[in-house]
Amino acid sequence: MRILLALAALRSHRVRTALAVLGVAVAAAMLLCMVMLSAGLRESFRELLLARGFQLRLSPRGTLPFDTEATISDASTIVQTLAAQPDVVTVSAVLGAQLHVEQGGEGVTTFALGVNPAAQGDYELLEGRDAKAPDALVANDAFLAAAGARVGDTLTFAAGYDPQLRSFSGERTMVVSGRARFLYLASGQSAVALELRVLQDMTGRAGSDEVSLFMVRLRDGADVEAVRAWIQEHVPRVDAISTAEAMQRVDERLSYFRQLGFILGAVSLIVGFLLVTTLMTVSVNERLGEIAVMRAMGVSRLHVIHQILLEGLAMSLAGGIAGLGLGLVTARYLNSILSAFPGLPEAIDFFLFQPRSAWTALGLLVLVGVAAGIYPSWRAATLPIAGALHEEAVA
């Protein structure tokens, strides 16, 4: 009977209830977006780091991977040292550089990665063959579009270019053997990947055997922190960063995002709370006579409290469920805008939907719905029966 009364009371003012539910839905959508935002970027980044199973990254001492142009020399020795660690399964040495290609009278500059194709964790091959020959490289769509090239084309690349003399250095003719998607590069950034030794030759870094970073994959169940400490002890020239530590650094950098998400989420909850409280208070004020008569007939205070709380809860739940759908659509739209920011990896999502996010948002709304009904239900339950009936009669 209480549920019937609560729902009937909401149905009796359909337009008002619909508008309130819509208001709660907007607040819920905003809340969901904020919950998704606060966890999304972090989770997305974590998934990205672990996408190829490399748990450790080694960069020149005092730097982060590709933060500067600093390099690590004598890479082969380091690879041998790392391979001696029993928990290390794969070591991928990576050199980053710029390459230029002259195509149809137009110069195209692209980012190039020198890797060991058998052990690399930077790209996934979409078409053709991997760059497993000294004259082969794989390229992404952005490069192929900029250079007007296709898989199978032969192009001449150069590691250096003097714009005043219009002369190239470190030139090499190579075949585009495959098309690839680079995991850590920004969307739209053109890139190619070739054998590490070839890129070192082209850039003049073969003699000192320089690389930009190492990616290290450990066996399942290995203690990442213990291996990291071992590496720091045996290879003091590098900074070893575990995924957990990288996440910690990301967390520090994303703290503004989380604070923004927290504040906006709290605001949306407060708006929802005030909306439902206001509506419920108006509804109770309109029904003082009815409530007083119910109490006179012997309806308990608890029944009155339950009924008003149920009304608030029903409104919050309906708004919450509608808001989840609205929030997902909004998050997808906002994600498409934010993901296009220059410099961000293509695979990064700002808003990541997780069932936990939805349950969190819905749970918070349920709490808000209950809390919003507290004042109006208290007012209704403590109504002086005789006084309310007298005022109604006078009115």
Place this chain on the structure above:
Amino acid sequence: MTPLLGARDLRRDYRMGRRGEVVQAVRGVSLEVPRGDYLAIVGPSGSGKSSLLNLLGAIDTPDAGELSIAGRNVVGMSDRELTDFRLRNIGFVFQRFYLLPVLTARENVELPMAEAGVPRAVRRARASELLAYVGLAPREHHRPTQLSGGEQQRVAIARALANRPALLLADEPTGELDARTGEEIIELFGRLNADGTTLVVVTHDEELASAARRVIHMKDGVIVVPREESPTRRIERE
């Protein structure tokens, strides 16, 4: 024999206005209502009739005095005890009907029974039976807005009878009805009393008052002329 309702020296003051001026609404009222009685309380506006009815119905608490209903002393009961006591012992009929507009006539009648924990099937049957008693069997699925004033008041009377109360209290039950509809309610009250319901009615309606077995007059918060049923009237009724 113990009366169904016994009030002794009931007093109720209200504090009004910013200065908290005291208005003595009920000033030492004593009365007894035996089982099966039909008592009308009449008097001018502001005489304290409704305030007295609120005290007799245990929806307001006296500042002083004693009140027992169905053998229970209701003064000093907690709110929870009073609520349960009203639910099982007292039925109310108000001038403005106060039916819940979101419920049908039958659901309105079912409400006190649902609160008392009566099983659904039982309360539905009883609600239908009561609506038939007040002549509204065909309208049980209608909402209050689809009923006339007289019909709404009859639903309110059926609702007041739902838990078989020992005492039925009515505050100006014909106040919002036209003369003809008022007569129907008066006739219904007479039938209820004849069937054993104890009634206390506050009214300005002389016709309703004259239908009662006893009439008491109130003025300035006190009973001024307790008027027993005249011998002529008793003969007429019998």
